[in-house]
Amino acid sequence: MKGIKNMNRNNVLHLLSSVISEKEIIDCIGELVKIKSYQGVENQETEAAEYICRLFESEGIESGLVPVAEGRCNVIGKIKGNGKGKTLLLTGHMDTVPPYDMPN
Secondary structure: OOOHHHOOHHHHHHHHHOOOOHHHHHHHHHHHHHOOOEOOOOOOOHHHHHHHHHHHHHOOOEEEEEEEEOOEEEEEEEOOOOOOOOOOOOOOOOOEOOOOOOOO
């Protein structure tokens, strides 16, 4: 992807919209935030990690789970290139804040 350093937000959004619809993004995030993944929940992040792993696999992305602590694991996904370019690593986290007294 030549010139990716020069891409602005609108260019990135346009590129993303060519491979995934806004509805698909909203549906995916909606399902993900339904999963209780905060401290005090049994297997705190495991269900969210398994959801992401299944999503990757449904898209043909090689993936797996790596346990890091009780009820917590990392998702590893790999999309192989042609071996001639640079490597890109994306990271994030899955722990969340509990809803406390928030209504539904």
